[in-house]
Every structure is written in C-alpha cells, then in structure tokens.
Amino acid sequence: MTVTATGLTPEQKRKAKDGYLVLRDFFTLEDAQTLRTRARELLEGFDLESHPKTKFSTGEEVDHVGDDYFLNSGDKVRFFFEETRAEGAFDNEGNLKVDKVCAINKIGHALHELEPAFKELSMRPRVKQVVESMGFEDPRILQSMVIFKQPEIGGRVPPHQDSTFLYTTPLSAMGLWFALEDCTPTNGCMHFVPGSHKTVPVYKRFVRKPGNVGTTFITLKDGIKEPPEDAYVCEPTPVGSLVLxxxxVLHKxxxxxxxxxxxxxxxxxxxxxxKYAPDNWLQPTPEMPFTKLL
Ligand SMILES: O=C(O)CCC(=O)C(=O)O
Ligand SMILES: [Fe+2]
Structure with missing residues (x-):
C-alpha cells in the first residue's frame, strides 16, 4: 500500500497510531540506486588520514577532537566509524581491520542540504504530503544520515526514542527512514514496540555538556521500566520503503x-x-538554520 497524491490514507493514519508506519514502494529502485551510488562515492572519496580517529595518537586528544567532529557535523557531511571496536572496524591496537569503505557506520548530518540527490528525495512533494498528513504545521528537517550496517561488522542500534536526541517542547520529532536496500532479520532490520510512544515517556536526553565539551545523557524520569525483548516487533522492509x-516510540x-x-x-x-532545546547535541548554525520543508 502506498500513499495517495494527497498524503496518507485514513487506514494508514490509523496504523500510524502504533508509533510507526511502513510505506512500501514509496520511492523507486532507481532512486535507491542513485542514492547508493552517491553514498559509495562519498565513502570512497573520504580521506582517512585527516579523520580525528586516525590523526591524533593519544586517547584524550582523539576523544576531544572526535567530540568536536561530531558536535559540529550538523551542517556538514562527516564520517563516523563503527563504534564498538570489539565487533567493529578497529582491532585492539586501533588499526583498521577492514577496508575503509566497509568501516564507516554512518555519514551525517546535513546530506539533506549539501548533497543534491539526498536533498531531492528529502524535499519531494510526496514527502511533504506525508509529513503534513501527520499533522506538522511548520516542519523543519535536521539530522540526515546514511547508516551503512556493512556485512558482518555493522553494529546494533540499541533501544531508544528519537526525542531523546532531538528534544522539543512540546515533543515533536519524527523520523523518516528510507530503505536503500532490503532490510531483513539477518542484516539488521528495524524492530519497534508498537504503542510504546504512548506508554513509555521520553525519560532521558542526550545533550551537549556545558562549554560544548562533549555530550552526555541526562535523566528526566527515574524508574522507567523498558518493555522486554519480546515486546519488539521485527519489521523487514524492502528497498523503496519509507518508515515513519x-x-x-522505542525502536532498535x-x-x-x-x-x-x-x-x-x-x-x-x-x-x-x-521550542528546540538549546542543549540538544545538534544545534542549527547561522549559515544553516533547520531546513523548512513546507
Ligand atoms: O537504522 C537503524 O538501524 C536505526 C536508525 C534509527 O534509530 C533512526 O533512524 O531513528
Ligand atoms: Fe532512532
């Protein structure tokens, strides 16, 4: 089932009450191919030597420069390695175990502004219609990324709520997630706890530390019990799917x-x-305010 010219159907709107909605065939195989090709070019063109992970030798410097590299990525296209060294891109001595193209976990966070192919998909009329159908009045785009999950080393994304990272008052964040390849139970497809957006409050926030020296989590509500493993529903999504x-909503x-x-x-x-929280990890810059979608 796909969207109509006027946005979501009543049935799709009802289904979205689960806290997520899979829209199959939202974009074409050709679209997916175009974006994958560009993403691959970016990976191949990325200069490993100038990356903070490899440029500095002591742990502290790597952390500090790495934090800045992350915190100032909101208006750039930057590259992030697989974090967990044990299962990821580096061996215990900090050497890359795999080809650099395979070692990157994601690129972000301004593809929607800086990369024309990504911008084109992000600003499509159908995207606007869907976002409008979901009740947004003045939607702003932020935090665009390609997440690669490469064969064998692509790491897990632990359970979380996206408003933890993009906190607004009132809460308003919504993710638009586009499958550029088939996402299956074995290559790391998404899992959701249906309805958890109504039962589990956003109980922590990911913020910049004062002085912009790195990031931390702060607790908003203590004693929140997260749903058990078996509450998660596995959602395989074929290439071309958009997931709202x-x-x-809890997902992983x-x-x-x-x-x-x-x-x-x-x-x-x-x-x-x-109101966008001024200590959210990602902040707009004068050069790149959050992109108006409508
Ligand atoms: O792609 C994934 O595995 C996780 C992505 C995610 O959590 C998100 O887009 O909000
Ligand atoms: Fe997420």
Whole structure:
C-alpha cells in the first residue's frame, strides 16, 4: 500500500497510531540506486588520514577532537566509524581491520542540504504530503544520515526514542527512514514496540555538556521500566520503503549477521513552532538554520 497524491490514507493514519508506519514502494529502485551510488562515492572519496580517529595518537586528544567532529557535523557531511571496536572496524591496537569503505557506520548530518540527490528525495512533494498528513504545521528537517550496517561488522542500534536526541517542547520529532536496500532479520532490520510512544515517556536526553565539551545523557524520569525483548516487533522492509517513526516510540536494530549490507537514509523533522532545546547535541548554525520543508 502506498500513499495517495494527497498524503496518507485514513487506514494508514490509523496504523500510524502504533508509533510507526511502513510505506512500501514509496520511492523507486532507481532512486535507491542513485542514492547508493552517491553514498559509495562519498565513502570512497573520504580521506582517512585527516579523520580525528586516525590523526591524533593519544586517547584524550582523539576523544576531544572526535567530540568536536561530531558536535559540529550538523551542517556538514562527516564520517563516523563503527563504534564498538570489539565487533567493529578497529582491532585492539586501533588499526583498521577492514577496508575503509566497509568501516564507516554512518555519514551525517546535513546530506539533506549539501548533497543534491539526498536533498531531492528529502524535499519531494510526496514527502511533504506525508509529513503534513501527520499533522506538522511548520516542519523543519535536521539530522540526515546514511547508516551503512556493512556485512558482518555493522553494529546494533540499541533501544531508544528519537526525542531523546532531538528534544522539543512540546515533543515533536519524527523520523523518516528510507530503505536503500532490503532490510531483513539477518542484516539488521528495524524492530519497534508498537504503542510504546504512548506508554513509555521520553525519560532521558542526550545533550551537549556545558562549554560544548562533549555530550552526555541526562535523566528526566527515574524508574522507567523498558518493555522486554519480546515486546519488539521485527519489521523487514524492502528497498523503496519509507518508515515513519514517532519520536517517542522505542525502536532498535540488531547487528548485521549476514553477508549483505543494509544501507538506509534517514532524516528527522521537528515542528518549527515547538521550542528546540538549546542543549540538544545538534544545534542549527547561522549559515544553516533547520531546513523548512513546507
Ligand atoms: O537504522 C537503524 O538501524 C536505526 C536508525 C534509527 O534509530 C533512526 O533512524 O531513528
Ligand atoms: Fe532512532
């Protein structure tokens, strides 16, 4: 089932009450191919030597420069390695174990502005219609990324709510997640707890530390019990699917245990009329305010 020219159907709107909605065949195989080709070019063109992970030798410097590299990526296209060294891109001595093209976990966070092919998909009329159908009045785009989940080393994404990272008052974040390849139970497809956006409050936030020296989590509510493993529903999504993700719904994905990659493109929207927390990890810059979608 796909969207109509006027946005979501009543049935799709009802289904979205689960906190997420899979829209198959939202974009074409050709679209996916175009974005994968560009993502691959970016990976191949990326200069490993100038990356903070490899440029500095002591741990502290790597952390500090790495934090800045991350915190200032909101208006750039930057590259992030697989974090967990044990299962990831580096061996215990910090040497890359695999080809650099395979070692990157994601690129972000301004593809929707800086990369024309990604911008074109992000700003499509159908995207606008869907976002409008979901009740947004003045949606702003932010935090676009390609997440690669490469064969065998692509790490898990632990359970989380996206509003933890993009906190607004009132809450307004919604993810738009585009499957650039088939996402299956073995290559790390998404899992959701249906309805959890209504039962589990956003209980922590990921913020910049004062002085912009790195990031930390702060607790908003103690004693929140997260749903058990078996509450998660596995949602395989064929290439061409768009998934809408409510900012408060719990979701996760597992490690890629297959020999097939799982590339996706995602960005978020927030309501421009809501108050964007000034200590959220990602901040707009004078040169690049959050992109108006409508
Ligand atoms: O792609 C994934 O595995 C996780 C992505 C995610 O959590 C998100 O887009 O909000
Ligand atoms: Fe997420």
């Amino acid at each position: 993700i409510h900012g408060s 994905s597992s490690q890629n245990q297959s020999n097939k990659s799982r590339w996706i493109y995602t960005f978020h929207v927030i309501e421009g009329n809501a």
